[in-house]
């Protein structure tokens with residue numbers, strides 16, 4: 162796929178590649194009214210996003226993660242122009258999203274894992290035809306994008322099926338195609354693999370990797386699945402209570418949080434706990450043993466050591482839960498010694 166058309170062929174001149182998305186001290190405060198008595202209501206201010214600054218370069222794939230209520234969706238909504246920031250400065254491809262939402266719409270695609278943008282009762286292809294018109298996509302470009310996406314996501318046989326009859330994985334792939342028909346330069350993905358089986362997850366991740374490599378699409382990904390981040394993003398940002406807490410590689414996040422992965426090994430017979438520091442056996446059940454080891458380290462030397470020393474039948478590596486990694490990282494930062502760990506945002 163060649164580079165995308167933008168506003169009829171005009172590509173940004175006023176936006177350096179390194180600053181494709183730029184936030185400077187961005188804030189969002191909601192005023193909420195809560196009932197405090199039978200007739201009494203109180204106004205409360207919720208600071209959903211609290212002075213966040215970061216830049217994302219053109220073509221980067223960045224994970225944007227955090228606990229529930231951290232401010233992720235609010236940030237994405239400001240980046241799409243749905244919400245106006247209460248303070249700070251925000252630009253996407255040189256555009257102020259809340260002021261020029263229509264112009265920005267040509268450049269961004271959004272996929273919400275929990276919601277579909279497709280027409281429920283229409284066959285998939287009809288939703289795409291409607292988008293073709295809505296976004297005024299040139300015919301040739303529409304055809305090329307549709308063919309390529311349908312091929313990569315293996316949707317050919319499903320184009321005439323009404324959306325309501327699609328499985329979750331099929332519908333998600335359908336939504337991703339819909340977000341890409343107009344060749345956006347930026348793709349916001351909110352939980353794109355939620356509820357998908359292993360095969361569908363792999364297909365979606367392969368597709369996103371290929372999209373990024375072929376078109377250089379900039380991707381901001383919100384997810385609760387650590388493997389999404391591991392397989393797609395070289396950089397991850399962690400937000401908590403509206404504040405950016407970490408910005409760096411995933412390995413660094415593991416280090417800051419001291420998180421651990423688990424190697425599960427099946428041996429030919431019951432054996433005493435395997436000795437393979439720095440890994441340590443945390444559970445033994447008959448011939449199966451569980452070994453915890455630092456998540457920032459490769460499993461390869463450990464596997465090689467065990468394979469040489471023990472009668473190995475099978476093994477698998479279990480990733481730590483993303484919530485656990487974040488919780489440990491936040492806990493560590495709250496009591497952080499000086500200087501702060503690398504990647505931590507002060």
Ligand SMILES: Nc1ncnc2c1ncn2[C@@H]1O[C@H](COP(=O)(O)OP(=O)(O)OP(=O)(O)O)[C@@H](O)[C@H]1O
Nearest residue numbers: 191193207209227228229230231232233234235236
């Ligand atoms: N329209 C709104 N009015 C009032 N408060 C809101 C509104 N939208 C979000 N909030 C509050 O702002 C905070 C951040 O919410 P947000 O939805 O951005 O979090 P999130 O990180 O996306 O969470 P989740 O992972 O649960 O989707 C929460 O305290 C939420 O209750």
